[in-house]
Amino acid sequence: MVYLTRKAEFSASHYYHNPEFTAEENQRIFGKCNNPNGHGHNYMLEVTVKGEVDPRSGFVVDLKRLKETMRREVLEALDHRFLNKEVREFFTRIPTTENLAIAIWQRLSPKLKAAQLHRVRVYETPDLFVDFYGES
Amino acid sequence: MFSASHRLHNNAMSDAENIATYGKCNNPYGHGHNYTLEVTVSGPVDEKTGMVCNLTDLDGFVHNQILERFDHQNLNMLAEFSETVPTTENLCIVTYDILQRGFRHAHLLRVRLEETMMNSFEYWGKNRVIE
Numbered sequence: 001m002v003y004l005t006r007k008a009e010f011s012a013s014h015y016y017h018n019p020e021f022t023a024e025e026n027q028r029i030f031g032k033c034n035n036p037n038g039h040g041h042n043y044m045l046e047v048t049v050k051g052e053v054d055p056r057s058g059f060v061v062d063l064k065r066l067k068e069t070m071r072r073e074v075l076e077a078l079d080h081r082f083l084n085k086e087v088r089e090f091f092t093r094i095p096t097t098e099n100l101a102i103a104i105w106q107r108l109s110p111k112l113k114a115a116q117l118h119r120v121r122v123y124e125t126p127d128l129f130v131d132f133y134g135e136s
Numbered sequence: 137m138f139s140a141s142h143r144l145h146n147n148a149m150s151d152a153e154n155i156a157t158y159g160k161c162n163n164p165y166g167h168g169h170n171y172t173l174e175v176t177v178s179g180p181v182d183e184k185t186g187m188v189c190n191l192t193d194l195d196g197f198v199h200n201q202i203l204e205r206f207d208h209q210n211l212n213m214l215a216e217f218s219e220t221v222p223t224t225e226n227l228c229i230v231t232y233d234i235l236q237r238g239f240r241h242a243h244l245l246r247v248r249l250e251e252t253m254m255n256s257f258e259y260w261g262k263n264r265v266i267e
Contacts, residue, residue: 001263002228002229003257004255004258005256005257006254053226056146057158058220063255
């Protein structure tokens with residue numbers, strides 16, 4: 001079993017707000033991230049897939065196809081977007097980096113055929129990242 | 137880190153199939169990468185030294201057995217790739233197997249190779265998966 005990781009960068013804006021909380025609660029829990037005008041990040045995405053090496057090609061997965069799937073399923077939807085208002089997953093869920101990693105997993109997982117998705121890692125800043133390995 | 141060239145090409149495939157499979161990597165003149173190698177070993181901390189293994193031993197082994205073998209070489213010309221295509225998947229497995237056979241000072245856990253800033257590969261051994 002070999003694990004292959006492909007990176008991609010995207011930039012997006014968001015803010016954290018739960019309508020079930022009072023204004024004070026939102027401010028206390030989310031702090032600066034509660035600013036309704038939003039703020040942005042350069043997110044670094046790492047997608048790790050796993051599989052056996054094909055004896056003929058020497059590949060676990062065709063990197064060109066993985067890159068294209070990541071572009072089509074993730075970057076096209078998220079890059080240069082205001083996540084709260086433009087990305088359906090975040091119309092009702094708060095676009096934390098935790099929820100972003102889960103949403104990216106759900107977008108990619110059904111589209112990967114040759115290899116199995118192992119991990120989605122999303123860096124919100126170089127100091128902070130979230131890992132999601134799927135529900136099980 | 138080591139720098140090496142390779143060409144991804146399988147003689148068992150037609151020219152068209154090689155190009156369809158490997159794209160730019162099938163260029164007959166080859167191309168190169170700066171590979172960053174990470175070797176992870178594990179083990180109990182020795183009470184006398186406070187170390188899992190002496191880094192000098194690990195550095196020496198990696199230098200003599202891995203870097204000397206691959207640095208500034210054309211991977212396709214090496215015996216290690218006489219039967220397999222020198223993809224970074226296979227380079228990862230070859231590197232792991234050399235360490236597994238020869239490095240005796242700690243347990244080999246994994247080998248990770250960065251082919252470019254955007255691509256990396258990990259191998260934890262045959263039949264072993266990340267928990």
